[in-house]
Amino acid sequence: MSVAELKEKHAAATETVNNLRERLKQRRQQLLDTDVATYARSQGKSPVTFGPTDLVCCRTLQGHTGKVYSLDWTPERNRIVSASQDGRLIVWNALTSQKTHAIKLPCAWVMTCAFSPTGQSVACGGLDSMCSIFNLNSPTDRDGNLPVSKTLSGHKGYVSCCQYVPDEDIHIITSSGDQTCVLWDITTGLRTSVFGGEFQSGHTADVLSVSINGSNSRMFVSGSCDATARLWDTRVASRAVRTFHGHEGDVNTVKFFPDGNRFGTGSDDGTCRLFDIRTGHQLQVYYQQHGDNEVPHVTSIAFSISGRLLFAGYSNGDCYVWDTLLERVVLNLGSVQNSHEERISCLGLSANGSALCTGSWDTNLKIWAFGGHRKVI
């Protein structure tokens, strides 16, 4: 077949794909008979209301000398690991504010960090295109630095996000600027599966975030600069289970909903969205109109343990607390007393849901908890 004939076929195939996408979009639109907020209002649901002293900053973790880019809680014992532009990981006891480890990284350009499920290891990744594992119980070297216990190399682009597979310290999933996600076996240092890439169907731009389903650890979602989120089954690397369209900009952050059947996304288009993994439906858009022309990007999101609250950090320094059922901003942690002075770049909820940790470009981390009067029904 000549090049000209191939080009003709290519043009025809492109048109076919575009037509199919349009048909799919229209069919899906017909199935969107309601959204979460409309349904909740129809049930007479009242919005969440916070008093001025309800959600308060109860700890400020100081120690980094550069912007904080990422943080992660342990599943137990209230420890946090944070990664910063200063080229260090710091492990904190969130209750006492003490630092238990300060790990100088071989590559200072770190973008992500994660705590292992047992709390014995931490992982980080960044512009070196590798994921480095540190065993917190290892002896330090003669310079007092914790050595790298394993290096996971194979990505052809920066490592944007990493998360351990729950309940085991052996597997970790990373996302990368090389448009792939990878499931690693930490014991061998080898790639178990590659999701996407040039030989398989997957993201068509940098992948910025991953989130593993807490209810079914074989499923994870990824968010990408191609404006889509994709749901993956770790047993099937050849293609995504489903692709979620809707965003109009880079999907910077994804997070599974507590019940494991939905997930949230945050994007450069200024919106957070909630998707259902079984049907692919976009259940809700969380967006607040801004007066000026510039729409702030969503940098990070986290759900409260029930899913009623969605915490979203924005590039303009806001940190909105959304009532997910009624699509309403009930608080802005970016403007309360004792808040961060710069953009909130990362968020994470403690294992029991009693505290939210925020990390900021002002080099600090803050712990927020409910300090008001709690009514139990």
Place this chain on the structure above:
Amino acid sequence: MFFSLIQQAKKLLVLALLCFFFCYLFLQRLYFAQTQIFWRFVLFLDFPFLLLLAVSIGFITKEMQPGRPQSVVSPIPQRSHSSQAADTRGKHRIQAELKRLEQEARFLEEELELIERMEKASAACKEMFSNVESRPDPLLPITNGPINPMWDQWFEGPQEAQGCKCWIL
């Protein structure tokens, strides 16, 4: 025909260079033979000129060698060889892209079939509403029980550490 004209032009250029060289020598001997600076002039000017001439002739005649019949017969095969390579590379790229599009089309068709049997968004909204309502949440002012006493640990005991365990910072 165009190529043969180029060959002719190259031959003429070589002849012209040779003529120029001999004219230069003749004039040189005519005007400077009587002076002692003649030989110094020869050394300083003739040698580099000779070198340049030799290189030029060598370069031109190398392209005219019979050992490269393709260029002698016609330049087109040589040019088409390189463009053929470019076409092959482009062809592979287009084929890979086409394959990806065909695969994408199959996936979309599968999804269209699945969506015909899919329930509406209201079912998912109802399920989500029910799940959220039933779970206790320590960050809510009004929540279901049971309460976990650990929820208030953040407000118990000393809030600031007396010292930092990490000597590095």
